[in-house]
Amino acid sequence: MRSKMGIDILERIKDIDDLATLPSIGVEVMEKAESPDVSIREISEIIHRDPALSARVLKIAHSPIYRRASQHIDTIQKAIMVLGLNEIVNLAATISVLDSFSKRQSPHEEGIRTAFWNHCMATAIIARRLCLTIGMRLQGRDFTGGLLHDIGKLILYEHFHDQFVQAYNISMENNCPMYESELHIMGTTHMEVGQYLAKRWNLPSFLQDIIRFHHDPDRAEHTDLVSLISISNLLAKAKQFACGGDHISIILADQPAWRLMREHGYPMEDLDMERITFEMDDLGAQIKEYISSLSDHQTGEPVQ
Amino acid sequence: MNNDAQMNDENFRLLRDFVYEKSGIFFGDTKKYQLENRLSMRLRANNLDGFDKYYYLLKYDPGARKELSALFDSVTTKETSFFRSPQQIQAFKEKALPEILSQRIKDGKKTLQIWSAGCSTGEEPYTLAIIIRELLAKEISEWDIRIFATDLSKKALRSAKNAQYNEYSLRSVPPDIKKKYFSNTGGQYQVTDEIRTMVELQYLNLNDPRRVELMKETDIIFCRNVLIYFDDPAKIRFVSQLYDDLNPEGYLFIGHSESLHNISKAFKLVHFPGALAYKKE
8 A cells, every 4th residue: 555645756756847858868779779670870879969978988988897808999889899789778878867867966965875876886786797607698787777776766866855865864773674764754665766767768678677676576577687686786785885774684595586596597506605795895996986987077976 | 036026917816716716715806915915925935936836836736735734824814803804793793693692582591602613812702702791781690601712722722811912902992892891901901800701711623523513502603714724525524513513593604705615505695794604594
């Protein structure tokens, strides 16, 4: 049963005009990429329509996370050749989605924003690492999914700021998950709000699935991908990159996402989780690097 | 000339993987300098001028086995201190211990047994005793608490019994704890009797299955940086004994970058914030 306030918030989101159109280029790129006759030229033409976006994609293509070859990547076409079409599509889409939020910056509660970004980056980096280790073929959806899984929190932060901060504080004080305190304060959750927006923006179904079900992978359609993000989300918290107060202990082997992946034939028993966890000790440095490659100025702001 | 040997990324990866495979201790990318530092001593001892040669020695030389034990000595930190590896200590304090205590309260049986296996000069078991006393406060008298601390070195045990430490050993101790549980006697810090009497020091060879067997009904075991001294079959046997010694729901803590991967599948790996532990179910 949804509380009245939950309905209120979803109603009010419908009325927020500037959420309606954004982020056109990101969505266009993703839609184009899904069509069977997609070409490198078409994708680079769409990205080129936004010079700032092109510049940022090129910049990130040089960051250690994406760098595959020592060669200089100076055009979008070249970036697609070197990194692959999927990678560039995901990158462009992610940047353009994230871009659409930063214009209405509240100067307050900078700590929450930082925690939010760090958590999203950590989840994305861990998802990529796990995806490679497990040998899943996800065409970069692992990284995009990690970055955008909590997009609902950003919407709440931007448009229902005071209530969101209140929910955040409660979650920190009581050491409970954000979705519990969100439900308590606002009658809805970041998953629900995120899904609403993802639908409205026509984000690809894999993203809608991740945004809605990363805490409940049993209900997802893209089960493997959502499970991967779900596990990465938990590991990011275990590595102390949480956005909220769930300072938790986790037995990964008992998680629904873990069970699902095992049932789907992934070699979860053989994973050296200790080693993977130890290797994440420099996660903080990796996040810093990624954030600085996303930002135009070295301000730590991911997008301007 | 040996002093100039540099560890390049490839040397690092090869040696790091070798050390991990043989010992279960992992040097993350951020620990390259540390590994380089420690192994450069072994280069000098073997009169080698490059880490590639040292790797070759470990891998193919007939004397590799002997070198391996010297390598283990140089990669394990001998030095111990109070509240060492803070995130593990925090996981004990905030997660594992409260969980066990509330389970016992539910069971109506207020007993707690902790084992510091390889306790060296006593900093670890005294740290655990302090945390338990702090957590239980006045209620501690209602509890039957046993903290066993064992080691193979009688010298270390004598030192643990004296319970006198220098400033450096106490560098991570919070000021209020320092004031409460240590008395400063001319530059040395003496652990107070209320903490000392909580810890039972014993000589124990962890390689002696009949002795290890006697440690049963333990709730939490700390066995940090010890496994490295066992070969694989001994590790497997020893860890399975630790499993048997633990009560259901009990926890095993090993060194902060040590792993039981390939050693035991009996435990469940637990991710605490910033620290790993193993749980018996």
